[in-house]
Amino acid sequence: MAYQPAMVPPKKSKRVLFIVLGVVLALCCSGGAVGAFLIYRVAMDATGPVRSTVNTFAGALVERDYPTAYQQLCTRVRDRxxxxxxxxxxxxxxxxxGHKIVGLNLxxxxxxxxGSATVRYTASEGGTTNRVYPLIKEEGNWRVCE
Structure with missing residues (x-):
């Protein structure tokens, strides 16, 4: 009788499993990063014009450029x-x-x-003051409407 060695199944490599898991993980991470970026862009697109109006208004007050600040006011206030x-x-x-926008709500x-914007002003004597400005969208432009 001849001796026949027992058939040992070949070792299954986990390499394929790790490659598949790596690809899935990479797709999830990149999808999350793309999603976060898109949410950030949508938020910036929505708040960008508002932030610009408030920065122009507050910056003009700091610079004592009152005609520029006045132009950022809504029609109702300018009529009054x-x-x-x-x-x-x-x-x-x-x-x-100086000034800094510390809050923005739309x-x-x-x-x-x-909406409204909260602006923190720095006074020349060193203190700070917060001011909340109501905002409206008027003829396609954002305006401060105190």
Whole structure:
């Protein structure tokens, strides 16, 4: 009788499993990164014009460029307060050395788009003051509507 060695099944390699898991993991990570980037872009596209209006308004107040600040106001406020009166009111305020937008909220209720921005001003004497500005979208442009 001849001796016949027992058939040992070949060792299954886990290499294919690790490659498949690596590809799936890479796809999930890149999908998550792309998704996060898209959400960021949508948020920036939505808040960019609002942020620009508020920066222009607040920056003009800091620079004491009251005609520029006045132009950022909504029609309702400009109809109620003349540019000269606005300038006189602002000239009585303390000197400011800087500003930073610290909060931005937007809402769309039944097609009425509005929002608010919180701006932190730095006064020349060193203190800070927060100011909340109501915002409306008027004729396609965002306006400060105190």
């Amino acid at each position: 307060v003349s540019e000269a009166d606005f300038t006189r009111q602002q000239e009585t305020q303390p000197d400011l050395t 809402s769309n209720q039944n097609g009425h788009v509005s």
